[in-house]
Amino acid sequence: MAAYIAHYLVMVGIYTILATSLNLLVGYSGIFSLAHAAIYGIGAYASALAALKLGLGFWGGLVVAAMVGALAAALVAIPSLRVAGDYYIVASFGLQVVILTVFINWTSFTNGHAGLPGIPRPYVLGLVIDDPFKYVVLSLALAALTYLICLRLTGSAFGRTLRAVREDEIAAAATGKNVVAVKITITTISSALGALAGSLYAHYITYINPTSFTLDESIFITSLVILGGTERLAGPFVGALILLAVPEALKFLAIPDTVAAPMRQILYGALLILFMFVRPEGILGRPRPRSVA
Amino acid sequence: MLKRLALFLSLVALAAPLAAQQPPIKIGAILPLTGSGASYGVWMKGGTEMAAEEINAAGGIGGRKLEVIYEDHAADASKAVNAMRRLVEVEKIPFTLTSYSAPTLAIQPIGAQNKVVMMNGGGQSDNLANKDYLYNNIPVVSNEVGVLCDWLTKEKKFKAAVMIVANDEAGRNSAKSFRDRFGAGGGRVLAEEQIALDGNDFRAQLAKLKAHGGDLLFISSYGRNVAIVADQARELGITIPMAATSWVQIPEVMKSKGAQGLLTTRLPFNPESAFARKFKERYKTDAGFFAVQYYSGTRIFAAAAEAAIKKAGGKLDGEGVKNAIESIKSFDTISGNLVFQPNHAAVMDIEVGVLKDGKVDVEKVIKAAP
Amino acid sequence: MDLVLQLLATGLVVGSLYALCAIGWGLIYGTTLHFHVAHGAVFALAAYYAYVAQKLLHLPLILAVLVAILGAAASGLLIDLLLYQQLERRGAFRTSIFIASLGLLILLENVIAIVFTPDPMRMDIGALNTAVIIGPVFLTYLHILTVVLALVGYAALMVFLKRSRWGQAIRAVSSAPEMARTVGIDLDRVHLLTYAVGSALAAPAGILVAMDVGAEPFRGTRFVLLASVGVIMGGIGSIPGAMLGGVFLGLLENLGIWKLPSEWQSAISFGVFLVFIVLRPRGFFGRTIHGAEI
Numbered sequence: 001m002a003a004y005i006a007h008y009l010v011m012v013g014i015y016t017i018l019a020t021s022l023n024l025l026v027g028y029s030g031i032f033s034l035a036h037a038a039i040y041g042i043g044a045y046a047s048a049l050a051a052l053k054l055g056l057g058f059w060g061g062l063v064v065a066a067m068v069g070a071l072a073a074a075l076v077a078i079p080s081l082r083v084a085g086d087y088y089i090v091a092s093f094g095l096q097v098v099i100l101t102v103f104i105n106w107t108s109f110t111n112g113h114a115g116l117p118g119i120p121r122p123y124v125l126g127l128v129i130d131d132p133f134k135y136v137v138l139s140l141a142l143a144a145l146t147y148l149i150c151l152r153l154t155g156s157a158f159g160r161t162l163r164a165v166r167e168d169e170i171a172a173a174a175t176g177k178n179v180v181a182v183k184i185t186i187t188t189i190s191s192a193l194g195a196l197a198g199s200l201y202a203h204y205i206t207y208i209n210p211t212s213f214t215l216d217e218s219i220f221i222t223s224l225v226i227l228g229g230t231e232r233l234a235g236p237f238v239g240a241l242i243l244l245a246v247p248e249a250l251k252f253l254a255i256p257d258t259v260a261a262p263m264r265q266i267l268y269g270a271l272l273i274l275f276m277f278v279r280p281e282g283i284l285g286r287p288r289p290r291s292v293a
Numbered sequence: 294m295l296k297r298l299a300l301f302l303s304l305v306a307l308a309a310p311l312a313a314q315q316p317p318i319k320i321g322a323i324l325p326l327t328g329s330g331a332s333y334g335v336w337m338k339g340g341t342e343m344a345a346e347e348i349n350a351a352g353g354i355g356g357r358k359l360e361v362i363y364e365d366h367a368a369d370a371s372k373a374v375n376a377m378r379r380l381v382e383v384e385k386i387p388f389t390l391t392s393y394s395a396p397t398l399a400i401q402p403i404g405a406q407n408k409v410v411m412m413n414g415g416g417q418s419d420n421l422a423n424k425d426y427l428y429n430n431i432p433v434v435s436n437e438v439g440v441l442c443d444w445l446t447k448e449k450k451f452k453a454a455v456m457i458v459a460n461d462e463a464g465r466n467s468a469k470s471f472r473d474r475f476g477a478g479g480g481r482v483l484a485e486e487q488i489a490l491d492g493n494d495f496r497a498q499l500a501k502l503k504a505h506g507g508d509l510l511f512i513s514s515y516g517r518n519v520a521i522v523a524d525q526a527r528e529l530g531i532t533i534p535m536a537a538t539s540w541v542q543i544p545e546v547m548k549s550k551g552a553q554g555l556l557t558t559r560l561p562f563n564p565e566s567a568f569a570r571k572f573k574e575r576y577k578t579d580a581g582f583f584a585v586q587y588y589s590g591t592r593i594f595a596a597a598a599e600a601a602i603k604k605a606g607g608k609l610d611g612e613g614v615k616n617a618i619e620s621i622k623s624f625d626t627i628s629g630n631l632v633f634q635p636n637h638a639a640v641m642d643i644e645v646g647v648l649k650d651g652k653v654d655v656e657k658v659i660k661a662a663p
Numbered sequence: 664m665d666l667v668l669q670l671l672a673t674g675l676v677v678g679s680l681y682a683l684c685a686i687g688w689g690l691i692y693g694t695t696l697h698f699h700v701a702h703g704a705v706f707a708l709a710a711y712y713a714y715v716a717q718k719l720l721h722l723p724l725i726l727a728v729l730v731a732i733l734g735a736a737a738s739g740l741l742i743d744l745l746l747y748q749q750l751e752r753r754g755a756f757r758t759s760i761f762i763a764s765l766g767l768l769i770l771l772e773n774v775i776a777i778v779f780t781p782d783p784m785r786m787d788i789g790a791l792n793t794a795v796i797i798g799p800v801f802l803t804y805l806h807i808l809t810v811v812l813a814l815v816g817y818a819a820l821m822v823f824l825k826r827s828r829w830g831q832a833i834r835a836v837s838s839a840p841e842m843a844r845t846v847g848i849d850l851d852r853v854h855l856l857t858y859a860v861g862s863a864l865a866a867p868a869g870i871l872v873a874m875d876v877g878a879e880p881f882r883g884t885r886f887v888l889l890a891s892v893g894v895i896m897g898g899i900g901s902i903p904g905a906m907l908g909g910v911f912l913g914l915l916e917n918l919g920i921w922k923l924p925s926e927w928q929s930a931i932s933f934g935v936f937l938v939f940i941v942l943r944p945r946g947f948f949g950r951t952i953h954g955a956e957i
Contacts (some may be wrong), residue, residue: 003383032758079937087700089761090891093938094933104460104683105487107809114371114395114462118402132382157776207374207399215884219765226762262773262781269773272766276750280759327781445946460926487926491785493876497917497923504666521876528794529669621666 006132009202012240013139017146019224019236021193023136026222027230028154028184030166031080034218035092036194038099039076039215043195044202045071045103048116058122062199069195070188075099077187081180084169096215117208135204142200143237146193152232153189162186194271203205216284223268227275229282238283243268318609320594321380321389323373323396324511329491329516330393332543333415336584338363339576344591345569348465354595355602355609361591362386368490368516370399374652376480377427381407386609387597390590394418401427408611412594415588417540418466418494422636427616429569429638430590430631432661434463436557437538438470439661440643445536445556451509453481454536455502457495457522460487467538468513475511478582483507488514488522495522496529503531513536515564519543523551540580547651555648558643559627559655570629589626596624667797670917672797678805678913679813680868682906684886685893686820687864689905691739692894694837696763696856702865702890703883704771709735709866710882711775714784724788732866740768740855740860747892748851768884775880783877791874809871816864817906823860824902833857837900871872892936898949907947912936 018040023030025031046068047061056064103110110116115186122129122138129135153159164172165182173179202208220243228239247264281287301648322341324469326334345359355357362384364376366434372398380386381403389409391397394416404411405425413421417434419429430598445451454534455477456466464487472482485496488573499522502510510533512519517540527550536556547550563569572580594614601613623632631639688702712734716727747760748765755763791805824830835843837852843848872882890905893912897904912932919931 020849029678079941082941085943086692086941087895089698090888090895091937093888094892094937097933098930098937101927101933105924105930107460107465112460112465113370115399117370117374117399129473200479204404205374205378207371209395211369211371211398215888219769223762223765226758259777262776264771266770269766269768269770273746273763273770276755276759276763276766277753280755280762284909290633324742331782434861488923493879497670497920500666500669500673501920505670528801528803530794530796 003132006136008130008244009136011244012237013136013143013166014201014204015221015240015244016143017197017200018221019228019240020143020146020150020193020233021190021220022196023225023230023236024186024190024193025076025242025255026225027161027232028159029059029167029183030084031076032085032089032222033076033092033101033131034089034215034222035076037213037215037217038096038196038220039069039072039191039288040198040201040221041099041208041210042072042191042200042212043101044208045110045116045266046195047199047226048119048202048208049109049137050121052116052118056284058199058203061203065195065199066192069198069290070192072195072222073184073188073191076191078229079182080183081152083105084261085256093215096218100210100214103213104188110210113209113211116202117207119206121186121206122203130155135273139200139204142196147233147237156231158182158185169212221269223272225282227271227282231286232282235282242269242283246271301355306409315357316599317360318354319360319362319384320377320591321362321364321384322378323364323366323376323389323391323400325368325392326363326415328367328566329518330368332517332545333392333583335578336581337390337615338591339572339580339589340584340587341390341591343575344588344595347370348591348595354598355607359591359595361390366393366396368393368396370396373397374399374403374632377403380443387609388412388589388594388614389530390414390594392416394421394466397421398424398448398462401425404611406616410564410594410597410614414588414590415465415540415583419470420466422638424637426611427637428618428633430593430633431586431639432560432641432643433476433638434467434538434540435470436640437473437490437560437643438467441536441538441556441558441647442471442478442480444472444657445643446475446480449556450555451480451534453483453507454509454511455483455505455507456485456511456513457498457502458485458487459490459516459518460484461490462516462538468511471511471513482589483571486508488518490516490518492512492518493521495525497525499529499531503529508533510535512541515540517544517545520545520549523549525551527551530603537627538579540655542581542648544579547648553648553650557646557648557653559644559646563628563643566627568617585626585628589624589631591629593618593624593631597621667918667921668798668800670913670921671807671861672800674917675910676802676809676913677916679810680887680911680914681889681893682813682873682907682909683868684824684865684890685897685905686737686902687861688887688890688901689897689899690833690864691861691893692891693855693900694833695743695747695854696757696890697743697764697856698757698768699742699764700746700761700884700887700891701746701764701767701771702739702862703885703887704768705735705742705862705883706865706869706886707772707775707878707880707883708738709869710878711779711784711837712866713873714786717786718784719721724786728867728870732863732869735869736863736868737738739858739865743854743941744789748798748854756861762815768887771839772880773881774805779878779880781880783879784873785877786874788874805871805874812871813906816867822862822900826882829853829856833860834955892933894946896936896939896946901946901948904946904948950952 022036025033043065050056050061050064050186224239229235302440324334324337345511348359349566357596366373377400391411391413392415396417411427413429419433419435458464480645539558539560597614597617640661642661644658646653691699709731711729713727716722716730795802893908894905897908916932
């Protein structure tokens with residue numbers, strides 16, 4: 001039982017990092033990206049390969065993941081410089097599919113569907129983090145670090161510029177803000193953090209393959225942001241706490257596994273609809289003035 | 294009153310350890326219960342269940358009941374990994390049955406690290422050999438491919454093949470083996486196209502292969518998609534014969550129009566055996582090779598566990614089971630004597646034949662190399 | 664050369680399916696501005712309506728198909744009536760509608776998966792499976808029917824939009840909603856009609872795929888995604904553009920692998936799309952949408 005809870009908390013930590021970093025785009029910048037799972041995957045593969053092929057440990061892998069993630073940010077940024085709103089959503093769909101196809105088919109690098117097993121566990125000050133309880137500390141610590149970084153970022157002058165760009169890009173440009181630089185900066189930070197989550201995941205499960213980084217995963221991360229409350233930095237954490245608990249709670253009911261998986265998804269879909277009726281701004285969100293149609 | 298209560302309680306305290314059942318022995322079974330390989334899952338789970346029930350009816354293992362925890366990987370190695378971690382960290386199993394190549398390779402490091410024995414009765418990638426704590430009671434695919442290619446090149450005189458390959462560990466591994474062995478027999482592989490296990494439209498890949506010509510189409514895939522490949526190949530006007538190894542022999546493929554005439558290998562399985570009859574009666578569907586495999590795998594565990602418990606004076610753990618398997622080495626199963634080779638895999642007789650009217654017409658039997 | 668022709672033919676068939684989804688989705692999006700991803704669920708439902716009608720109610724194939732088309736139209740209409748319009752009445756933002764649509768897509772697909780299992784449900788299509796050989800190209804009657812139905816659907820839609828009163832009402836709402844309301848057009852009614860028509864167009868696509876490889880619960884997501892890509896490439900607000908976009912995607916997917924390895928199929932199609940959208944966001948024929956283009 002305790003092991004279950006520890007595992008749950010590790011995943012809460014990982015998903016908090018993912019959702020918080022996505023919130024920088026969705027909530028704060030108005031960039032509705034559905035490609036975040038691809039970034040997550042890029043970080044996971046970068047870190048795993050750094051550990052398996054270059055012999056770097058977890059910390060080395062983490063740094064490599066963040067760097068590669070930052071570079072991959074260009075893929076997320078470029079369409080955002082040309083299109084926004086629904087157009088951007090579709091473009092990010094496309095990006096997600098392309099990157100996933102690379103994971104599946106660049107087999108000499110990623111080993112395709114067979115995945116990468118045997119990823120080493122992290123060492124902290126000589127102590128190996130090899131059980132969920134120790135991993136909880138690592139995961140939540142990195143989640144807290146992510147939160148602090150984002151807090152600093154959004155509270156600063158840069159944060160204000162970000163909101164100005166989100167509200168009205170043309171006006172922001174007219175007042176001299178370098179919109180291109182702002183978008184590139186925020187996508188870089190968001191992607192570096194998302195990739196970091198990937199590294200954490202890879203070294204925890206010790207095995208990765210493309211099925212962990214699909215469009216469904218992107219949608220899940222996005223809903224953590226929306227249901228927790230965009231524009232409130234703690235929103236994603238609350239979203240993760242709740243949405244990750246739902247499937248675990250279901251496990252205690254004796255449902256055959258083949259029915260349990262779609263049942264979880266049904267509950268999840270129903271939750272999304274319910275929230276849009278009852279509290280579209282999310283649990284922690286500030287109720288926005290409703291526009292009457 | 295108090296005295297009587299005290300007497301009663303002390304009697305209960307004495308009786309409790311005697312009355313208490315020994316906890317059951319839990320093992321895992323990570324199988325393809327859903328998805329494109331669900332047909333294998335029916336066999337694998339059925340075989341395991343039947344073995345467990347027989348073992349328990351005969352008194353269990355060392356007096357303890359055997360309990361199998363079934364997990365579905367649906368051909369997705371991450372699901373297998375999650376299942377394995379749960380089984381190892383929460384259920385603390387000493388042993389698990391496993392299936393499919395990629396999922397087994399993915400869980401192997403976890404098993405090795407935690408000293409949990411894994412028994413694979415279905416996956417055939419060559420990479421499954423020589424792995425710590427992993428045992429395969431099925432031959433690796435290169436054995437079958439070797440026999441198949443010998444027959445195809447020497448007796449059937451095929452010279453130029455095209456391949457359609459599942460884009461996973463098993464598919465790619467078998468394709469590599471085919472390239473080597475077909476080439477060694479004097480043949481050439483002209484082209485290769487990849488497909489997804491869960492796909493259902495392979496016309497583009499088949500059209501590209503058709504353009505290369507050749508006199509044989511080798512299907513390096515398994516599961517439901519093979520039936521679709523065969524049907525769509527014929528639909529596209531591909532008339533050359535097709536070949537595949539024994540893992541394609543699931544009901545959907547045996548019945549498919551396009552697959553009739555398939556040149557294939559076969560691992561020993563007697564559809565008239567007592568086991569097959571009992572299986573059919575119980576599960577209302579014909580038994581297959583994999584049903585026997587997992588029945589045997591479970592019984593092998595039972596034998597090894599009994600030996601381990603005797604040796605350790607009542608305790609049972611993965612290391613004990615592993616040592617027992619290593620020292621017993623040769624197991625008596627319902628399909629004959631099974632010997633684990635030094636590379637942790639098995640060898641079996643391999644038959645070659647043609648798929649006709651839903652059955653394989655066997656032409657030759659090649660005895661297992663020791 | 665044979666190979667190119669075969670791939671061209673397969674591309675046209677697949678493109679016809681994408682086109683049917685695209686013109687339906689494009690009609691809905693252009694008129695209501697709802698990012699209706701639940702269109703994928705309607706696509707999947709249509710296939711199951713046809714399967715149930717044929718296999719469980721024992722209706723002849725043609726009747727089963729008609730029942731399915733009507734069922735799909737009704738489903739789409741109900742989604743707007745019971746979900747989107749209710750949300751709009753509560754002042755929901757467009758993002759909320761998108762999320763609700765996503766939730767509904769996930770919910771419906773998984774309900775289907777529980778009721779019918781995720782395995783493909785095959786239908787009896789009898790003679791439609793017969794091979795048709797045109798030169799070096801191998802097809803079946805079903806494939807030819809697919810292309811024909813796409814053309815018929817497109818023509819019917821265009822005629823409907825240009826000639827009928829309701830069609831003109833839809834066009835009015837699509838191009839200038841406030842103006843349309845001012846001249847007395849009931850926006851809600853027009854939306855319902857749009858959903859019915861758009862969903863009815865998705866139905867043949869879902870049914871044809873089911874007739875080819877079986878009905879599956881989760882296939883709709885991929886089709887609605889491709890439909891939205893087709894609509895954007897064709898240009899939002901343009902039905903001919905959506906038609907062209909859908910066909911273009913089908914051709915791209917199949918011809919793209921003529922020289923490149925087939926497993927990269929998705930990457931090629933979406934890669935081209937990404938380059939396209941960065942260079943020409945407006946698409947082939949679209950009008951610029953304020954706030955969507957920069």
